[in-house]
Amino acid sequence: xxxxxxxxxxxxxxxxxxxxxxxxxxxxxxxxxxxxxxxxxxxxxxxxxxxxxxxxxxxxxxxxxxxxxxxxxxxxxxxxxxxxxxxxxxxxxxxxxxxxxxxxxxxxxxxxxxxxxxxxxxxxxxxxxxxxxxxxxxxxxxxxxxxxxxxxxxxxxxxxxxxxxxxxxxxxxxxxxxxxxxxxxxxxxxxxxxxxxxxxxxxxxxxxxxxxxxxxxxxxxxxxxxxxxxxxxxxxxxxxxxxxxxxxxxx
Ligand SMILES: [Zn+2]
Numbered sequence: 001x002x003x004x005x006x007x008x009x010x011x012x013x014x015x016x017x018x019x020x021x022x023x024x025x026x027x028x029x030x031x032x033x034x035x036x037x038x039x040x041x042x043x044x045x046x047x048x049x050x051x052x053x054x055x056x057x058x059x060x061x062x063x064x065x066x067x068x069x070x071x072x073x074x075x076x077x078x079x080x081x082x083x084x085x086x087x088x089x090x091x092x093x094x095x096x097x098x099x100x101x102x103x104x105x106x107x108x109x110x111x112x113x114x115x116x117x118x119x120x121x122x123x124x125x126x127x128x129x130x131x132x133x134x135x136x137x138x139x140x141x142x143x144x145x146x147x148x149x150x151x152x153x154x155x156x157x158x159x160x161x162x163x164x165x166x167x168x169x170x171x172x173x174x175x176x177x178x179x180x181x182x183x184x185x186x187x188x189x190x191x192x193x194x195x196x197x198x199x200x201x202x203x204x205x206x207x208x209x210x211x212x213x214x215x216x217x218x219x220x221x222x223x224x225x226x227x228x229x230x231x232x233x234x235x236x237x238x239x240x241x242x243x244x245x246x247x248x249x250x251x
Contacts (some may be wrong), residue, residue, distance in 0.1 A: 008097065024052060024209045028098075030209045031055040031120040035108050035136055038062070039071040040150050040198035041126035041188060047202035048124075049092035053209070055100040056092060057116055060085040061107035071191035108132050113139035122208060124201055125149040126176040128183055130173075131196055137169035141242050144217065146208055150201045152183060153183070155190050155224030157197035160234075161204050166216025171237035193224040 002010070002021055004217060010024050026178065032053050034041050037060040048056060064072075064079050075084070076089045087105040104221075108127065111127050113136065116124070123145055125136045131151060140147040140162065149169055150159035162168055172231055219232040 002225070006052070006123075009096075013051060016213070018210060024132045025208055026211070027052050027206070030122070031057065032205060032209070033059065033116050033189060034126055035059045035083045035122045035123065035125035035132070036128065037072075038068065038126065038128055039152060039194035040128075040201060041124070042072045042074050042088070043195045043198035044124050044202040044205070045088055046095070047199060048205060049096045049101070051206060052096065052098060055102070056087055057104065057120060058063075059104045059106065059108055059112060059116070059206050060088070061105060062095040067185075071194050073195075075226055089134045096134055103250075105122055107138055108134065110139065117143040117145050120145065123147045123203055124205060126198060126201065133169060134175050135219070139240055141168050141170075148201045148204045150197050152189055152194035152197045153187050155193055156222070157193045158217075158219060158221040158225070159197055159204065160219045161214040161216060162209065163214065163216045164177060167234045167236040168243045171240040172219075172234050172240040175241060190224055192216065193222065194212045197222065 002024060014020055014024050018200065030053050032048055034045055034056060037058055038043065043096045062084050064075050065086050066080055069075060071076060075087055079087050085103040085105045089101045092101045104114060117139055119225055123136065123140055125133055127133060127145060134137065137147065137149070144164040147162040148159065149162055151157070204214060217234045219234055221230045221232070236243070
């Protein structure tokens with residue numbers, strides 16, 4: 001049963017077809033890991049905390065810097081120097097005291113992923129580097145966890161749902177792929193683009209948690225310069241070093 005306050009708090013989303021009180025109660029039972037509390041993780045956290053996901057597990061090892069503030073809008077100038085994950089936890093609980101939020105003040109590594117993954121229904125990769133993306137993808141493939149992966153740089157952003165029955169991140173971005181792409185600190189990043197992409201990650205997350213079927217082979221890309229969206233179909237790669245193209249649909 002939802003309380004009167006919960007009816008008020010979540011009323012506008014519960015009005016939507018396919019959501020309702022049942023969907024809201026379902027979200028309260030879910031646990032989601034958000035890895036990276038930067039430009040992608042901040043809007044994703046705001047939407048998921050606001051929507052009433054029962055338990056959020058936050059992972060980030062960075063401290064807040066002044067250069068984060070133009071796009072990471074839950075933080076304040078007076079917070080510079082403090083661990084982001086603790087600031088994010090406090091902010092989320094001040095937005096929605098109904099939920100549980102746990103903070104892990106460290107970068108994602110195999111150990112923390114092995115600890116967290118059995119606890120969660122879904123993982124959001126909101127990190128800003130290829131090495132972390134591969135690490136998180138590998139852990140999710142091993143544990144057969146749903147993953148919503150995203151990236152943004154300059155005016156470009158992209159996102160995709162990676163589910164056990166579809167291609168994994170390494171299927172189309174091999175781990176031995178040469179040069180590491182530039183990060184935000186070299187190439188810059190437009191605040192509205194990274195915020196939009198992080199927000200859409202949470203949209204895919206909510207749809208998945210409400211039981212909607214997500215497309216497992218689609219990569220969505222936004223170019224903020226031309227203002228065009230494009231969509232690519234990805235195929236499982238039989239030579240993938242991680243999943244080898246073997247998926248549920250194969251057996
Ligand atoms: Zn793969």
